[in-house]
Amino acid sequence: MTTVETAVGTAKTMVLNMGPQHPSTHGVLRILLELDGETVVKAVPDLGYLHTGIEKSCEDKTYSQVITLTDRMDYLNPLGNNLVYCLAVEKLLGLEVPKRAQYIRVMMVELQRISSHLVWLGTHAIDLGAMSVFLYCFREREEILKIFELFTGQRMMTSYIRIGGLALDPPAGWRQPVERFLKMMPSRVDEYETLLTENRIWIGRTKGVGYISAEDAIALSMTGPTLRAAGVAYDNRKVFPYSSYEEFNFDVPTRTESDCYARYLVRVAEMRESLKIIRQAFGKISNEGPIKAEAPGIIPPQREKMKTEMEALIYHFKIFTEGFSPAPGEVFVTVESPRGELGCFIASDGSPKPLRVHFRGPSYINLQALPKLIEGQLIADVIACIGTIDIVLGEVDR
């Protein structure tokens, strides 16, 4: 890792260590800043403080066991991580998921997107001095977490999306809290906008700060709201639809200014689009129907069947002791996480354990552009720029 000693400044400049415990680095990011007065000359991010070797651990797990690890990467988007992994395994197996499960997946990941954007908005605003937005955002996020708890039994590490479908049927009476949320949320988004969009301090801190051109953003492999704020309408839900997103009617908000303010506007607009998607999914989810694919040997049988059918008992035993073995080959699946393109690469060698699981974390790759955003800017803008990329260190370091 980079040490302060190796990064000495010149006679004119000094080196300042920021992090890894700095609150506005959103986790354990460390940045070495070379400063000339208040101007950043050079920035060197230093990562790895949260490296847990998730990709290595996957080598020793069966395909179903990996799901719980995926939750723990991007901990603001556990359902999205579950989804991308399950989509990859399903592609590897050639498994078709029932429509009802697909719609529930869509609804859940869109709720997750809103909750993730709320955390982003709240923390970004608090970094720049707007305390009350944080409290409002977390108030609404709480409602989403309650819905997750109702559906999955967990508020954060849900492991709800499973290979071939979902872990559980939606609970009785699930429509009421979702409906209440859908009714409440649009006016709450307006509330945040009242606090920030026309706020002179907010505009002063974000407008024209952290500019990156669309060409540079693509060259640096940036995706998600940061790329869309540069005017490139690249959204995996539209470009490479998965989980029946092609049946949903929504827009991809873009801006062209490509500064922190534009990214703020894009994310707020995305929350409204997500509400549109949730409303449509809400209508599409039927009250009855399967939530798991028909695939004995891959999907655990129902408990009742195990008590009456010999095959079901055998399959259950085999799935939980040996696992299942997909055909040898490689797949790469991408979904749109709140932060950008989240990808999962799986290489199978035909054994019950994956040969290699790799996650393309959008936080990791977007963070690479941080020096580009802040070099030549003022030190106060560093915090705005870290916030605007919306990183989750759990995903950066994996």
Add this chain to the structure above:
Amino acid sequence: MGLEIVTESSSKNANVVAECLRSWNPKAVVEVLEFRGETTVVVPRELLRATAERCREDAQLQYNLLTDATCVDRYPNEPRFEMNYHLVSIPRREKVRLRVWLGGNDAVVDSLVPVWPGANWLEREIFDLFGIRFSGHPDLRRILLPDDWEGHPLRRDYPVEGYRDVPNTGELFRKSSTP
């Protein structure tokens, strides 16, 4: 269970990519693989950077986004390392995977940083966890693990539970367990 091995659009894309690259340089395409609707073009190691550049610049291909790069260790088979580069063409809405094979004794490949600056951290991660060297990389250092870490954990001959007897994983354990 609906198994669809090759979808129509993807095999069309595979033909476009293969033809385009073959007409540019017949040696650039070793093999074209199709699996689950995904196209993989196996490229000789010497031609990787030139092929990547061609993929980005060719008006018919326009693969402008390097979305991911990763490695698979096929130990004990040789050549053991399989480098996979995932490219996306935003205007054409297509994906392709470029693949290069590297032997265990000679795990060196050209860096793609001159083509896509975004390859920088992707290659540093692979260097860190697999020990593959990228010639022409501007800043090839470990990124996730400490600088003094020994070995490359994502190699298949590195045990999942780590080594207990080497420094920096086992030192503390050994000291505390000996009387």
